[in-house]
Amino acid sequence: RSAQSASSAQSMEQWTWPPRYDETYRPPAGQAHWFPHRETMPAEQRDEAILARIREVMAYAWDHAPFYRRKWEEAGIHPSAIRDLADFEKVPVVRKEELRADQAAHEPFGSYLAVDPSEVKHVNGTSGTTGRPTAFGISERDWRSVANAHARVMWGMGIRETDTVLVASPLSLYWGSWGAYTGAERLGARVFPFGAGTPGQTARTVMWMKQMGVTVFYGTPSYALHLAEVAADEGVDPADLGLRKLFFSGEPGASVPTIRGRIEAAFGAEVYDSGSMAEVSPWMHLGAANHEPGVFAWQDLVYTEVCDPVDHHRVDYGREGTPVYTTLERTSQPMIRLLSNDLTRWEAPSADRGRTYPFLPQGIYGRIDDMFTVRGENVYPSAIDDVVMAAEGYGGEHRIVISRKSTMDTLAVQVEHRGVAESTLDGWARAIEDKLRRALGVGAHVVPVEYKTFDRTEFKARRVIDDRDLLRRLGSGS
Numbered sequence: 001r002s003a004q005s006a007s008s009a010q011s012m013e014q015w016t017w018p019p020r021y022d023e024t025y026r027p028p029a030g031q032a033h034w035f036p037h038r039e040t041m042p043a044e045q046r047d048e049a050i051l052a053r054i055r056e057v058m059a060y061a062w063d064h065a066p067f068y069r070r071k072w073e074e075a076g077i078h079p080s081a082i083r084d085l086a087d088f089e090k091v092p093v094v095r096k097e098e099l100r101a102d103q104a105a106h107e108p109f110g111s112y113l114a115v116d117p118s119e120v121k122h123v124n125g126t127s128g129t130t131g132r133p134t135a136f137g138i139s140e141r142d143w144r145s146v147a148n149a150h151a152r153v154m155w156g157m158g159i160r161e162t163d164t165v166l167v168a169s170p171l172s173l174y175w176g177s178w179g180a181y182t183g184a185e186r187l188g189a190r191v192f193p194f195g196a197g198t199p200g201q202t203a204r205t206v207m208w209m210k211q212m213g214v215t216v217f218y219g220t221p222s223y224a225l226h227l228a229e230v231a232a233d234e235g236v237d238p239a240d241l242g243l244r245k246l247f248f249s250g251e252p253g254a255s256v257p258t259i260r261g262r263i264e265a266a267f268g269a270e271v272y273d274s275g276s277m278a279e280v281s282p283w284m285h286l287g288a289a290n291h292e293p294g295v296f297a298w299q300d301l302v303y304t305e306v307c308d309p310v311d312h313h314r315v316d317y318g319r320e321g322t323p324v325y326t327t328l329e330r331t332s333q334p335m336i337r338l339l340s341n342d343l344t345r346w347e348a349p350s351a352d353r354g355r356t357y358p359f360l361p362q363g364i365y366g367r368i369d370d371m372f373t374v375r376g377e378n379v380y381p382s383a384i385d386d387v388v389m390a391a392e393g394y395g396g397e398h399r400i401v402i403s404r405k406s407t408m409d410t411l412a413v414q415v416e417h418r419g420v421a422e423s424t425l426d427g428w429a430r431a432i433e434d435k436l437r438r439a440l441g442v443g444a445h446v447v448p449v450e451y452k453t454f455d456r457t458e459f460k461a462r463r464v465i466d467d468r469d470l471l472r473r474l475g476s477g478s
């Protein structure tokens with residue numbers, strides 16, 4: 001059996017540790033898979049190769065990254081003790097706070113840097129709007145692994161060298177933009193890094209898209225909708241911009257039916273979801289390959305376990321949990337069981353889907369932190385988005401306001417309206433309330449507000465206003 005698994009691992013296309021890719025490789029244009037064998041092999045066979053790789057990655061981290069050795073010694077775990085993927089569930093998760101603290105103690109890249117600092121050739125990071133920013137120190141080898149992985153997933157989306165790919169998210173510290181950039185470049189497409197986020201940029205984006213014949217858009221779902229709105233304001237029908245495909249990361253949306261539908265309808269193009277966390281770049285290891293909602297977990301790039309948020313053991317297929325990620329190709333800042341605190345549901349691999357990876361049919365639908373409880377019901381902001389954005393006359397933005405009246409939490413949604421007659425506004429709001437009650441199981445108060453009351457975002461939307469946080473900070477909450 002081990003001889004068989006060894007030969008199967010050998011035959012996996014360009015599967016080496018440390019990773020090394022043939023940079024000249026590209027499949028024939030008509031081929032659906034970048035690496036047909038690796039993407040369609042029986043999942044159990046792939047898991048054997050992944051187990052061997054996990055042991056290599058852990059041994060490497062033990063030898064090169066003091067952070068991991070400390071953590072595992074404390075937990076009484078040695079890489080050699082991982083005999084199967086069930087053993088791997090005993091490896092303690094890494095939390096983002098730990099990485100932040102470790103980096104503060106070991107400037108600038110943390111003691112989880114597993115290469116000599118001189119090998120760090122690229123720096124990305126978190127924006128640091130909440131808490132201490134985290135620096136991503138990336139070696140050239142890792143940069144190339146990410147480029148090759150992203151090219152491969154984008155190939156699965158049907159992007160080809162004849163495409164012009166617009167990178168329409170901030171080209172600064174945000175790894176999302178650079179990951180899309182390097183992937184498009186490696187794939188041989190034309191890259192158009194216009195970015196996003198500076199004043200007046202969106203109207204110029206519309207103009208440049210037309211001039212450059214952009215065929216593929218990358219950014220956040222919120223920004224695509226904003227772009228469609230600005231195009232219309234400029235007298236341009238977004239469907240005339242010539243896009244074939246849009247792919248997304250950064251926030252829920254591309255797998256949220258209403259948001260997805262609005263984007264498809266506005267641009268007359270296909271929508272693809274992707275994205276996990278910058279720390280586990282290649283972040284596109286959660287990426288769509290078919291034109292349908294949901295993403296595959298490309299397990300041979302980053303091993304993804306959907307886990308119980310409390311005990312961090314894998315939940316059964318079909319169940320909800322939080323993704324825990326292990327990079328299989330990173331040598332500079334390897335991530336081994338990084339806890340995402342996001343929420344998803346996963347399904348078992350099935351050859352019918354064209355790739356034998358586990359499937360996340362609703363993508364990632366929220367963060368545990370963003371989930372709130374109103375009268376005992378758990379509510380995800382993306383579920384509210386899904387309902388209100390489906391309303392005829394929806395004006396393009398809304399805000400979700402949670403507040404505490406005496407001891408009870410209440411939920412209000414301020415929704416922009418457009419083209420709804422003043423005399424029918426009340427009925428319009430009540431109809432949305434009905435739909436929200438059915439979808440969420442709790443009552444919400446819908447308040448119509450004027451079109452363009454709220455700011456649009458060029459990046460990730462922040463629609464929840466939680467008054468209870470304010471009360472808590474003032475010390476008057478419970």
Ligand code: 8LE
Pocket residue numbers: 175176177248249250251252253273274275276277278279283340342363364365366367
């Ligand atoms: C639902 C993946 C990337 C580089 O685009 C990104 O946004 O990374 P970042 O800035 O580290 O933020 C990660 C968080 O964004 C995740 O934990 C998750 O809450 C959210 N996110 C990213 N992609 C998606 C997503 N949420 N669907 C997605 N496709």
